[in-house]
Amino acid sequence: MSNTSEHHKQVLSSDDLIALFKRSRKHSIDLIANLSPEDCQAQSMEDASPAKWHLAHVTWFYELMLLKPFENQFSYWNPQFAILFNSYYNGVGDKHPRNKRGLITRPSMEEVLAWRKNIDKRVTELLRKESSSELRWLLKLGIQHEQQHQELLLTDINHLFSHNSLYPAYFLNNTETCSTTDEFHWIKGVSGLVDIGYKGDEFHFDNETPKHSALNQTHSIGSRLVNNSEWLHFIEDGGYQDFTWWLDEGWTWLQTKSIDSPLYWSQDEESLRYRFSLYGRSLLDMHAPVSNISYFEADAFARWASKNISEYAGARLPTEFEWEAFAELKSKSSTDMFDKVWQWTSSNYVPYPGYVPWQGVAGEYNGKFMVNQMVLRGSSCYTPKGHSRITYRNFFPTHARWQMTGLRLAKN
Ligand SMILES: [Fe+2]
Secondary structure, X not given: OOOOOOOOOXXXXXXXXXXXHHHHHHHHHHHOOOOOHHHHHOOOOOOOOOHHHHHHHXXXXXXXXXXXXXXXXXXXXXXXXXXXXXXXXXXXXXOOOHHHHHHOOOOOHHHHHHHHHHHHHHHHHHHHHOOOHHHHHHHHHHHHHHHHHHHHXXXXXXXXXXXXXXXXXXOOOOOOOOOOOOOXXXXXXXXXXXXXXXXXXXXXXXXXXXOEEEEEOOOEEEOOOOEHHHHHHHHHOOHHHOHHHOOHHHHHHHHHOXXXXXXXEEEOXXXXXXXXXXOEEEEOOOOOEOOOOOHHHHHHHHHHHHHHOHHHOOEEOOOHHHHHHHHHHHOOOOOXXXXXXXXXXXXXXXXXXXXXXXXXXXXXXXXXXXXXXXXXXXXXXXOOOOOOOOOOOEEEOOOOOOOOEEOOOEEO
């Protein structure tokens, strides 16, 4: 396979790259410092994976994508791991069923950690010997891939812990920093033809290209994210009980699943509202951006707010192109475009005009998921620093809500 790409300038020395690699590998280990082997073993639902599986799968990625094609006298740590820890790569071969990842009690955590060390050593040695642009690109992909799984590890632990009435806190010494107190106002968006897609020389995903023009109608964008106080208003106004606001599929979804609030919200006998997060269970922070909502909920809220809150008259979700042009404009002054919650857009996750997936096995990374999913922009407080960017396209199905997903409004 060849993804050496014209657009990946070699600016980092091998030592710099090795340092980046080591830092990202260490970060994954740091993430499990407060977790027991039992915590790392359990799988709370099909969409979520055990922490142990995440640690193993990102290691599998390096073994299969980088060492296998490049290492002299390559041999597997264990050839059966190629199946156990394959996520979705048909080009690699068979896969262990996704909904049975929690049943992988062997290898032990201890062996997974030993395997990680072995791969770390071999990748480092390979990088010292060989510096082709393709290898360097694969390493950057491996780092970005591990960062994506670092966020998933956290959201999956959050989901797992949410099923435990001890309300375990993952973060022991911190208080949540998602809160925002900005006043709301509308800001004029960028209309007309706008430049969309990745333009620089650094690593980026294939789904952010080719850069192209998109047409934005005249519109405005909300200065801040929708917060919990506004969401509570939606709930108390019967928003979850009135079909008027809901897409038909969303209405069926909420009735089938008996949904009447964001994921992780609860209420005690005195009607006090709580939210469970990696910081444990705490009283709902009214100024924090709402999170853990599905696309259906974000869309219904916008429709409800448009009719029920005077300053939100005409509100809807932004398109991903409105979001991107706004982020470009506002990136210096904005406090909540990134690092708070991923923001649902009204854009389907489809290829940009002229999109070509990466060649080879890495081509399965993004392109084959371009159906029945919606684009989210920004990043969340669980996204590793430096991972996201203005052109970054996250995507999830319309019902998914175990990620840190929220919204920002737009209007014509
Ligand atoms: Fe993966």
